[in-house]
Amino acid sequence: MRNIVVDLGKNSYPIYIEEGLLNHASDYILKDYPDRRIMIISDDNVYPLYGDILERQFAEKTFCTHFVLPHGETTKNFQSLPKIYEAMLDAKISRSDLVIALGGGVIGDLAGFAAASFLRGVNLIQIPTSLLAQVDSSVGGKVAVDLPQGKNLVGAFYHPKMVLIDPSVLNSLSDHFLKDGMGEVIKYGCIKDASLFKKLESFTSYDDLKTELTDIIARCVDIKREVVEHDQFDKGERMLLNFGHTLAHTIEQYYHYERESHGEAVGIGMYQISLLAEAKGLTKPGCAKRILDVLTKYELPVTCGLPLSNLTEAITLDKKNLNHHLNIILLKDIGDSYIYPTDAAFFDQPGLSV
Incomplete structure (x- = not known):
């Protein structure tokens, strides 16, 4: 069992990481929240x-019901909310x-x-069942929720x-979802932990990775804990967690969330923005x-084979646009990231595809 506490004063909360935890999750929940009605x-x-x-x-022990939605990013919209609210009212x-x-x-x-x-x-209460959700x-x-114009805009x-977090639930996932989560795992090594990145470089297969997956999940969660404690509302250091996401979100949106998954798009974004930054002398x-x-x-x-110019309009709507300036995340080196204030002209590379 690993117990990590996100220390945010009155908003503090524990994160429990344990193989098989899902089988006795109610022990943790009912201990702190007895006699509550529950909607899963x-x-x-x-x-x-x-x-x-x-x-x-x-x-x-208590009243518990559930509401089940269709899977996939296209569900994450305003049209889903009234259905959830109605179910919560009924319950x-x-x-x-x-x-x-x-x-x-x-x-x-x-x-x-x-x-x-x-x-x-x-x-x-969050019980994440994918690698991406567990680490990030x-x-x-x-x-x-998403808007047609972009991801997570509301x-x-x-x-x-x-x-x-129960890492054993990942055993039921297809390889696609494990790979999807690895996009975010690699991100953590890039932005904050060169030793984690080296460990990922050292594995020869997914089988090797799985032997240390619980430790890797815990390390990623602890990195995020530290960053969130320093910057709860995403106006400073927390933006480092968005390495690769400026391009990733626009790629996902361009294909209407039906082609590259989030982790795949983050991988493309991390590599392509690092190429651009190296060419400008901004990354080692x-x-x-x-x-x-x-x-x-x-x-x-x-x-993804898209001309970069196809993505620039969506980039201007990115949430990291503050005071009409775009804050993008770059690497000085693996494990050492920084916020680089610029604007959409950073991506103005005629004829370049990503």
Whole structure:
């Protein structure tokens, strides 16, 4: 068992990481929140695998029901919210009750935004079931929905009351979802931990990686904890977590979230922005090649074949646009990242494809 506490004063919360934790998750939840009505929000991929395992633990102890949504990024929109609110009303969920987000990043963001906005805030617990959600999106309190113009453009900072991470649920995932999560794992090595990056370089296969996956998840979570504690509202150091995301979000949007997954798009974004930065003398030569090699090792794409000019309009809507300046994240070297103030002209490279 690993117990990491995100220290945010009155918004502090624990993160528990343990193999098999899902089988006794109610021990943690009911200890701190007895006699609460519970709404589990999940999707049609995850709930059939783990919903009953979780819901049965609350039987005869408290009221628990569930609401299941279609899987996929296209579900994370305003049209889904009234359906969730209606289910919560039908279940008589009050502000003192609990919403449990059981799923990957889409469910965590969507259920989290519903919890943040219903009755001006219902207690939220995150139980992430994808590698990407376990290492990244379930921690830090960002919840959101997408707009047609871009990803996560409407959202809130709404921290969970706890996060329960069971690495053993990853055994049921297809290789695609493991690879998707590796995009974010590699990001953490790039921005904050050269030794983690070297470890990822040293593995010869996914089988090697899986032997240390719990430790790797814990390390990524601890990096995010440290960054969030320093910058809860994403106006300074926390922006470092967005390395690769300026291009990634525009790639996802361009293909209507139907081609590259988030982790794949982040991989492309990290490599391509490092190439641009090296050409401008802003990143140590050779970093892009190391990123290319590690992405290739974990079977992640490094290009999407789009002219860069096709993405520049969406880049101007990026949430990292503050005071009409675009703050992009670059590397000085592997493990050493920084915020570089610029504007969309940074990406003005006629004829260049990414």
